[in-house]
Structures are given as C-alpha cells and as structure tokens.
Amino acid sequence: MNIGIIGSGTMGISIAHFMAQKNHSTTIFDSSKTSLKHGKKKLLTLLSKLKEKEKYTEKEYSHILENLNFTEDIKKIKNSNLLIEAIIEDPEVKKKLFTEVEKIVSKKCIIATNTSSLSITSLASSVNENGRFIGMHFFNPANLMPLVEIIPAIQTNIKTVEESKKILQEMGKTVVTTKDTPGFIVNRVARPFYGEAIRIFEEGLANFETIDWAMKEIGGFRMGPFELMDFIGNDINYTVTKTVFEEFYFDQRYKPSFTQKRLMEAGYLGKKTGRGFYNYIYESEKNISKNRELGKNIVLRILAMLVNEAADAYYLNIASKKDIDLAMTKGVNYPKGLLKWADEIGVATIFKILETLYDKYCEDRYRPSPILRKMTKENMKFY
Numbered sequence: 352m353n354i355g356i357i358g359s360g361t362m363g364i365s366i367a368h369f370m371a372q373k374n375h376s377t378t379i380f381d382s383s384k385t386s387l388k389h390g391k392k393k394l395l396t397l398l399s400k401l402k403e404k405e406k407y408t409e410k411e412y413s414h415i416l417e418n419l420n421f422t423e424d425i426k427k428i429k430n431s432n433l434l435i436e437a438i439i440e441d442p443e444v445k446k447k448l449f450t451e452v453e454k455i456v457s458k459k460c461i462i463a464t465n466t467s468s469l470s471i472t473s474l475a476s477s478v479n480e481n482g483r484f485i486g487m488h489f490f491n492p493a494n495l496m497p498l499v500e501i502i503p504a505i506q507t508n509i510k511t512v513e514e515s516k517k518i519l520q521e522m523g524k525t526v527v528t529t530k531d532t533p534g535f536i537v538n539r540v541a542r543p544f545y546g547e548a549i550r551i552f553e554e555g556l557a558n559f560e561t562i563d564w565a566m567k568e569i570g571g572f573r574m575g576p577f578e579l580m581d582f583i584g585n586d587i588n589y590t591v592t593k594t595v596f597e598e599f600y601f602d603q604r605y606k607p608s609f610t611q612k613r614l615m616e617a618g619y620l621g622k623k624t625g626r627g628f629y630n631y632i633y634e635s636e637k638n639i640s641k642n643r644e645l646g647k648n649i650v651l652r653i654l655a656m657l658v659n660e661a662a663d664a665y666y667l668n669i670a671s672k673k674d675i676d677l678a679m680t681k682g683v684n685y686p687k688g689l690l691k692w693a694d695e696i697g698v699a700t701i702f703k704i705l706e707t708l709y710d711k712y713c714e715d716r717y718r719p720s721p722i723l724r725k726m727t728k729e730n731m732k733f734y
C-alpha cells in the first residue's frame with residue numbers, strides 16, 4: 352500500500368515507523384522544514400539504535416529505510432491509498448489541510464485523522480467526498496502500542512469503516528470502533544484514573560506517593576496515576592481533561608482540578624521539565640504509608656469511578672463491551688478490562704461504593720450510571 356502521513360511530529364513519525372516496518376511505502380510530509388528535518392533525524396536515529404540492538408536484521412532495516420520517504424512537497428502524497436493526518440490539534444488548520452489534500456489524492460484514498468479530541472464529523476465537513484473520511488486514533492508510540500480506535504464520522508460510509516478496520520487488522524493492530532463523542536473510548540473512560548486520584552489527594556486522605564503505591568501494588572496497574580500524569584505531562588493531561596469537560600457541556604464527572612492546573616502554571620510539567628508531582632532532579636525517599644486497608648479503599652474508589660465510566664459508555668452505545676475492555680487493556684495497559692473486573696468484584700459492590708460516595712458528597716460527579724443500578728437490581732453480570 353501507499354501510505355501518506357501528514358505531520359512529522361511525535362505521532363506522525365511513530366505511525367510512519369509502524370507502516371514502513373509493515374512493508375508499506377510511506378511518504379511523510381510536513382509544512383515545516385525544521386520539523387521535517389527533526390522528525391527524520393529522530394526516526395533514523397531510533398531505527399539505527401534498534402538495528403544495533405538486533406531488533407531488526409540488516410535486511411529488515413534496509414527495507415524499512417527504503418519504505419520511508421520524507422518530503423516538503425505535499426503533491427508527493429498523491430498516490431496514497433490511505434492518508435493519515437497527524438498535525439497540530441487545531442480544527443481550522445486541519446480543515447484547511449483536508450480541503451487541500453482532497454484535491455491532490457485520488458477519490459479512492461481513505462482520508463484519516465489522528466485527532467485526540469476534535470469532532471471527526473466536524474473535520475469531515477471540510478471534505479467534499481466525505482464518505483471516505485474517518486478517525487484513526489493511534490496511541491503513543493504507534494509503532495509499539497497495539498490499539499487503534501476507529502471513529503466513523505456521521506458522513507463516513509460503511510465501506511470506509513470496513514476497509515479501514517481490515518487494513519489495520521492485517522497490519523496486526525487491535526482495532527476498536529467507537530462513536531464520535533468526546534475522548535472516544537480511552538480518553539473518556541480513563542479520566543477518573545487521574546481525576547479521582549487527585550481528588551483523594553486533595554482531600555488529604557493519602558499523599559500521592561501512597562496513592563501511586565496502592566494502584567500499583569494492590570490494583571496491579573503498571574504506573575500510578577501521579578507517575579503517569581508526570582510521564583504524559585501535566586500540561587497535556589490537564590488539557591485533555593479540560594477539553595473532555597467542556598465538550599461534555601461541563602458534566603461534573605470530568606471537572607479538571609486546580610492542583611494540576613497550578614502545576615501546569617508553575618511549569619511543573621513532569622518528567623520532561625524535571626519536576627511535576629515528583630521531583631526528578633533531586634529524587635528523595637518516597638513517603639509511602641503501606642497501610643493495606645487504606646490502599647484497598649483507594650483502589651476500590653478509583654476503580655468504581657472507572658467502571659462507572661466504562662459502564663456508562665456501554666449504556667450509551669459508545670462502543671461494545673468487548674471493545675471498551677480491549678481499549679483499556681491495549682490502549683493504556685490496564686491489568687484487566689473494566690467491565691470484566693466489575694463482574695469479578697461484583698456489580699452490586701461497585702454500585703454501593705458509588706452510591707455511598709454520592710450520599711457523602713452530594714455531587715453529580717458520583718452519580719452511578721443507570722445501567723449499574725439496573726444490573727444491581729436484577730443481579731446481572733456484564734459477561
């Protein structure tokens with residue numbers, strides 16, 4: 352296949368890496384000469400390191416290099432069968448680009464956007480033949496993370512959805528399909544992982560080191576919420592939360608925190624600036640209270656909020672049960688699918704935790720999804 356990638360930033364480069372590795376001729380265009388040069392250098396350095404580590408044979412390495420073409424001329428994408436846009440998250444800049452791209456590629460070319468937060472339907476409106484427009488949300492780094500969320504716009508035709516799934520599955524990706532709603536599956540369902548952890552910290556129920564310890568040691572998550580926020584960057588994580596909150600018409604469930612906003616304002620963005628919740632320049636001994644009872648309560652509270660999101664997404668037909676669980680295990684490495692996990696803990700137990708929180712705080716943030724109420728009443732399981 353001929354793949355066209357627009358944008359040579361973090362995502363464009365890692366998607367190109369993946370496609371070239373799967374033996375597809377991949378052309379990368381960027382409107383900035385400097386970004387293109389930088390992206391090219393970054394990818395070539397990584398590939399050469401991987402070859403040194405014997406992740407690729409000499410032959411594989413040279414095939415990958417042959418498959419990669421970097422260009423400053425947008426017309427070079429004209430033979431693409433699939434075009435993936437990965438430029439800055441600005442709706443007007445993206446729409447202008449799509450209008451230009453449509454005039455260059457053939458009518459058969461699928462035009463996909465990798466946007467994390469914009470409406471696919473709104474972006475599709477910038478293309479005349481918009482039945483071939485679709486959302487393909489890859490995860491960072493796209494060459495390693497197996498998940499891709501497929502998001503049809505209202506205008507997307509079935510053929511484009513089926514073809515997109517087939518192409519990605521044949522390349523070995525785990526594909527889930529989701530409705531065009533804010534945060535799609537992962538960025539919506541994962542919000543309480545960060546938000547409820549911060550809330551517990553703000554209330555002084557535990558310090559962030561202890562919350563991270565509990566989520567890893569008792570919950571089985573690979574990283575604690577605060578470590579992960581520092582890793583993602585508090586600026587990026589805060590912006591995603593704020594966007595989801597605004598896009599959901601200010602639903603209290605997604606309300607961002609002052610704690611993270613202040614860190615962002617201070618420039619404490621996390622690992623990349625040497626300081627976030629943790630200090631990475633002067634690392635000190637972690638102050639963890641290894642109280643298992645406290646730890647268990649922390650995990651159950653955050654987990655109940657996560658299950659509530661997953662259940663609500665299922666209730667509102669955002670995606671199937673299977674796809675919601677797959678998205679969280681393959682997109683953000685959760686130890687179990689949340690709905691499967693709810694069955695194990697007991698839907699009634701999850702519902703009870705949420706109701707207790709709701710009674711305690713009288714905040715809409717803790718309202719249980721109607722499906723959990725119904726399932727509890729009827730003693731049902733997700734699977």
Ligand SMILES: NC(=O)c1ccc[n+]([C@@H]2O[C@H](COP(=O)([O-])OP(=O)(O)OC[C@H]3O[C@@H](n4cnc5c(N)ncnc54)[C@H](O)[C@@H]3O)[C@@H](O)[C@H]2O)c1
Pocket residue numbers: 357358359360361362363380381382383386387436437438439440444448465466467468488489490491
């Ligand atoms: N970074 C992530 O973890 C992540 C994950 C999933 C999806 N996304 C989405 O992927 C997209 C790209 O994100 P990123 O982190 O790679 O951004 P980035 O800032 O690293 O790179 C953006 C690139 O786009 C280029 N660009 C800007 N305007 C352009 C134009 N008109 N034509 C061609 N190139 C242009 C810039 O020069 C830059 O190289 C965004 O929509 C983002 O929401 C990001």
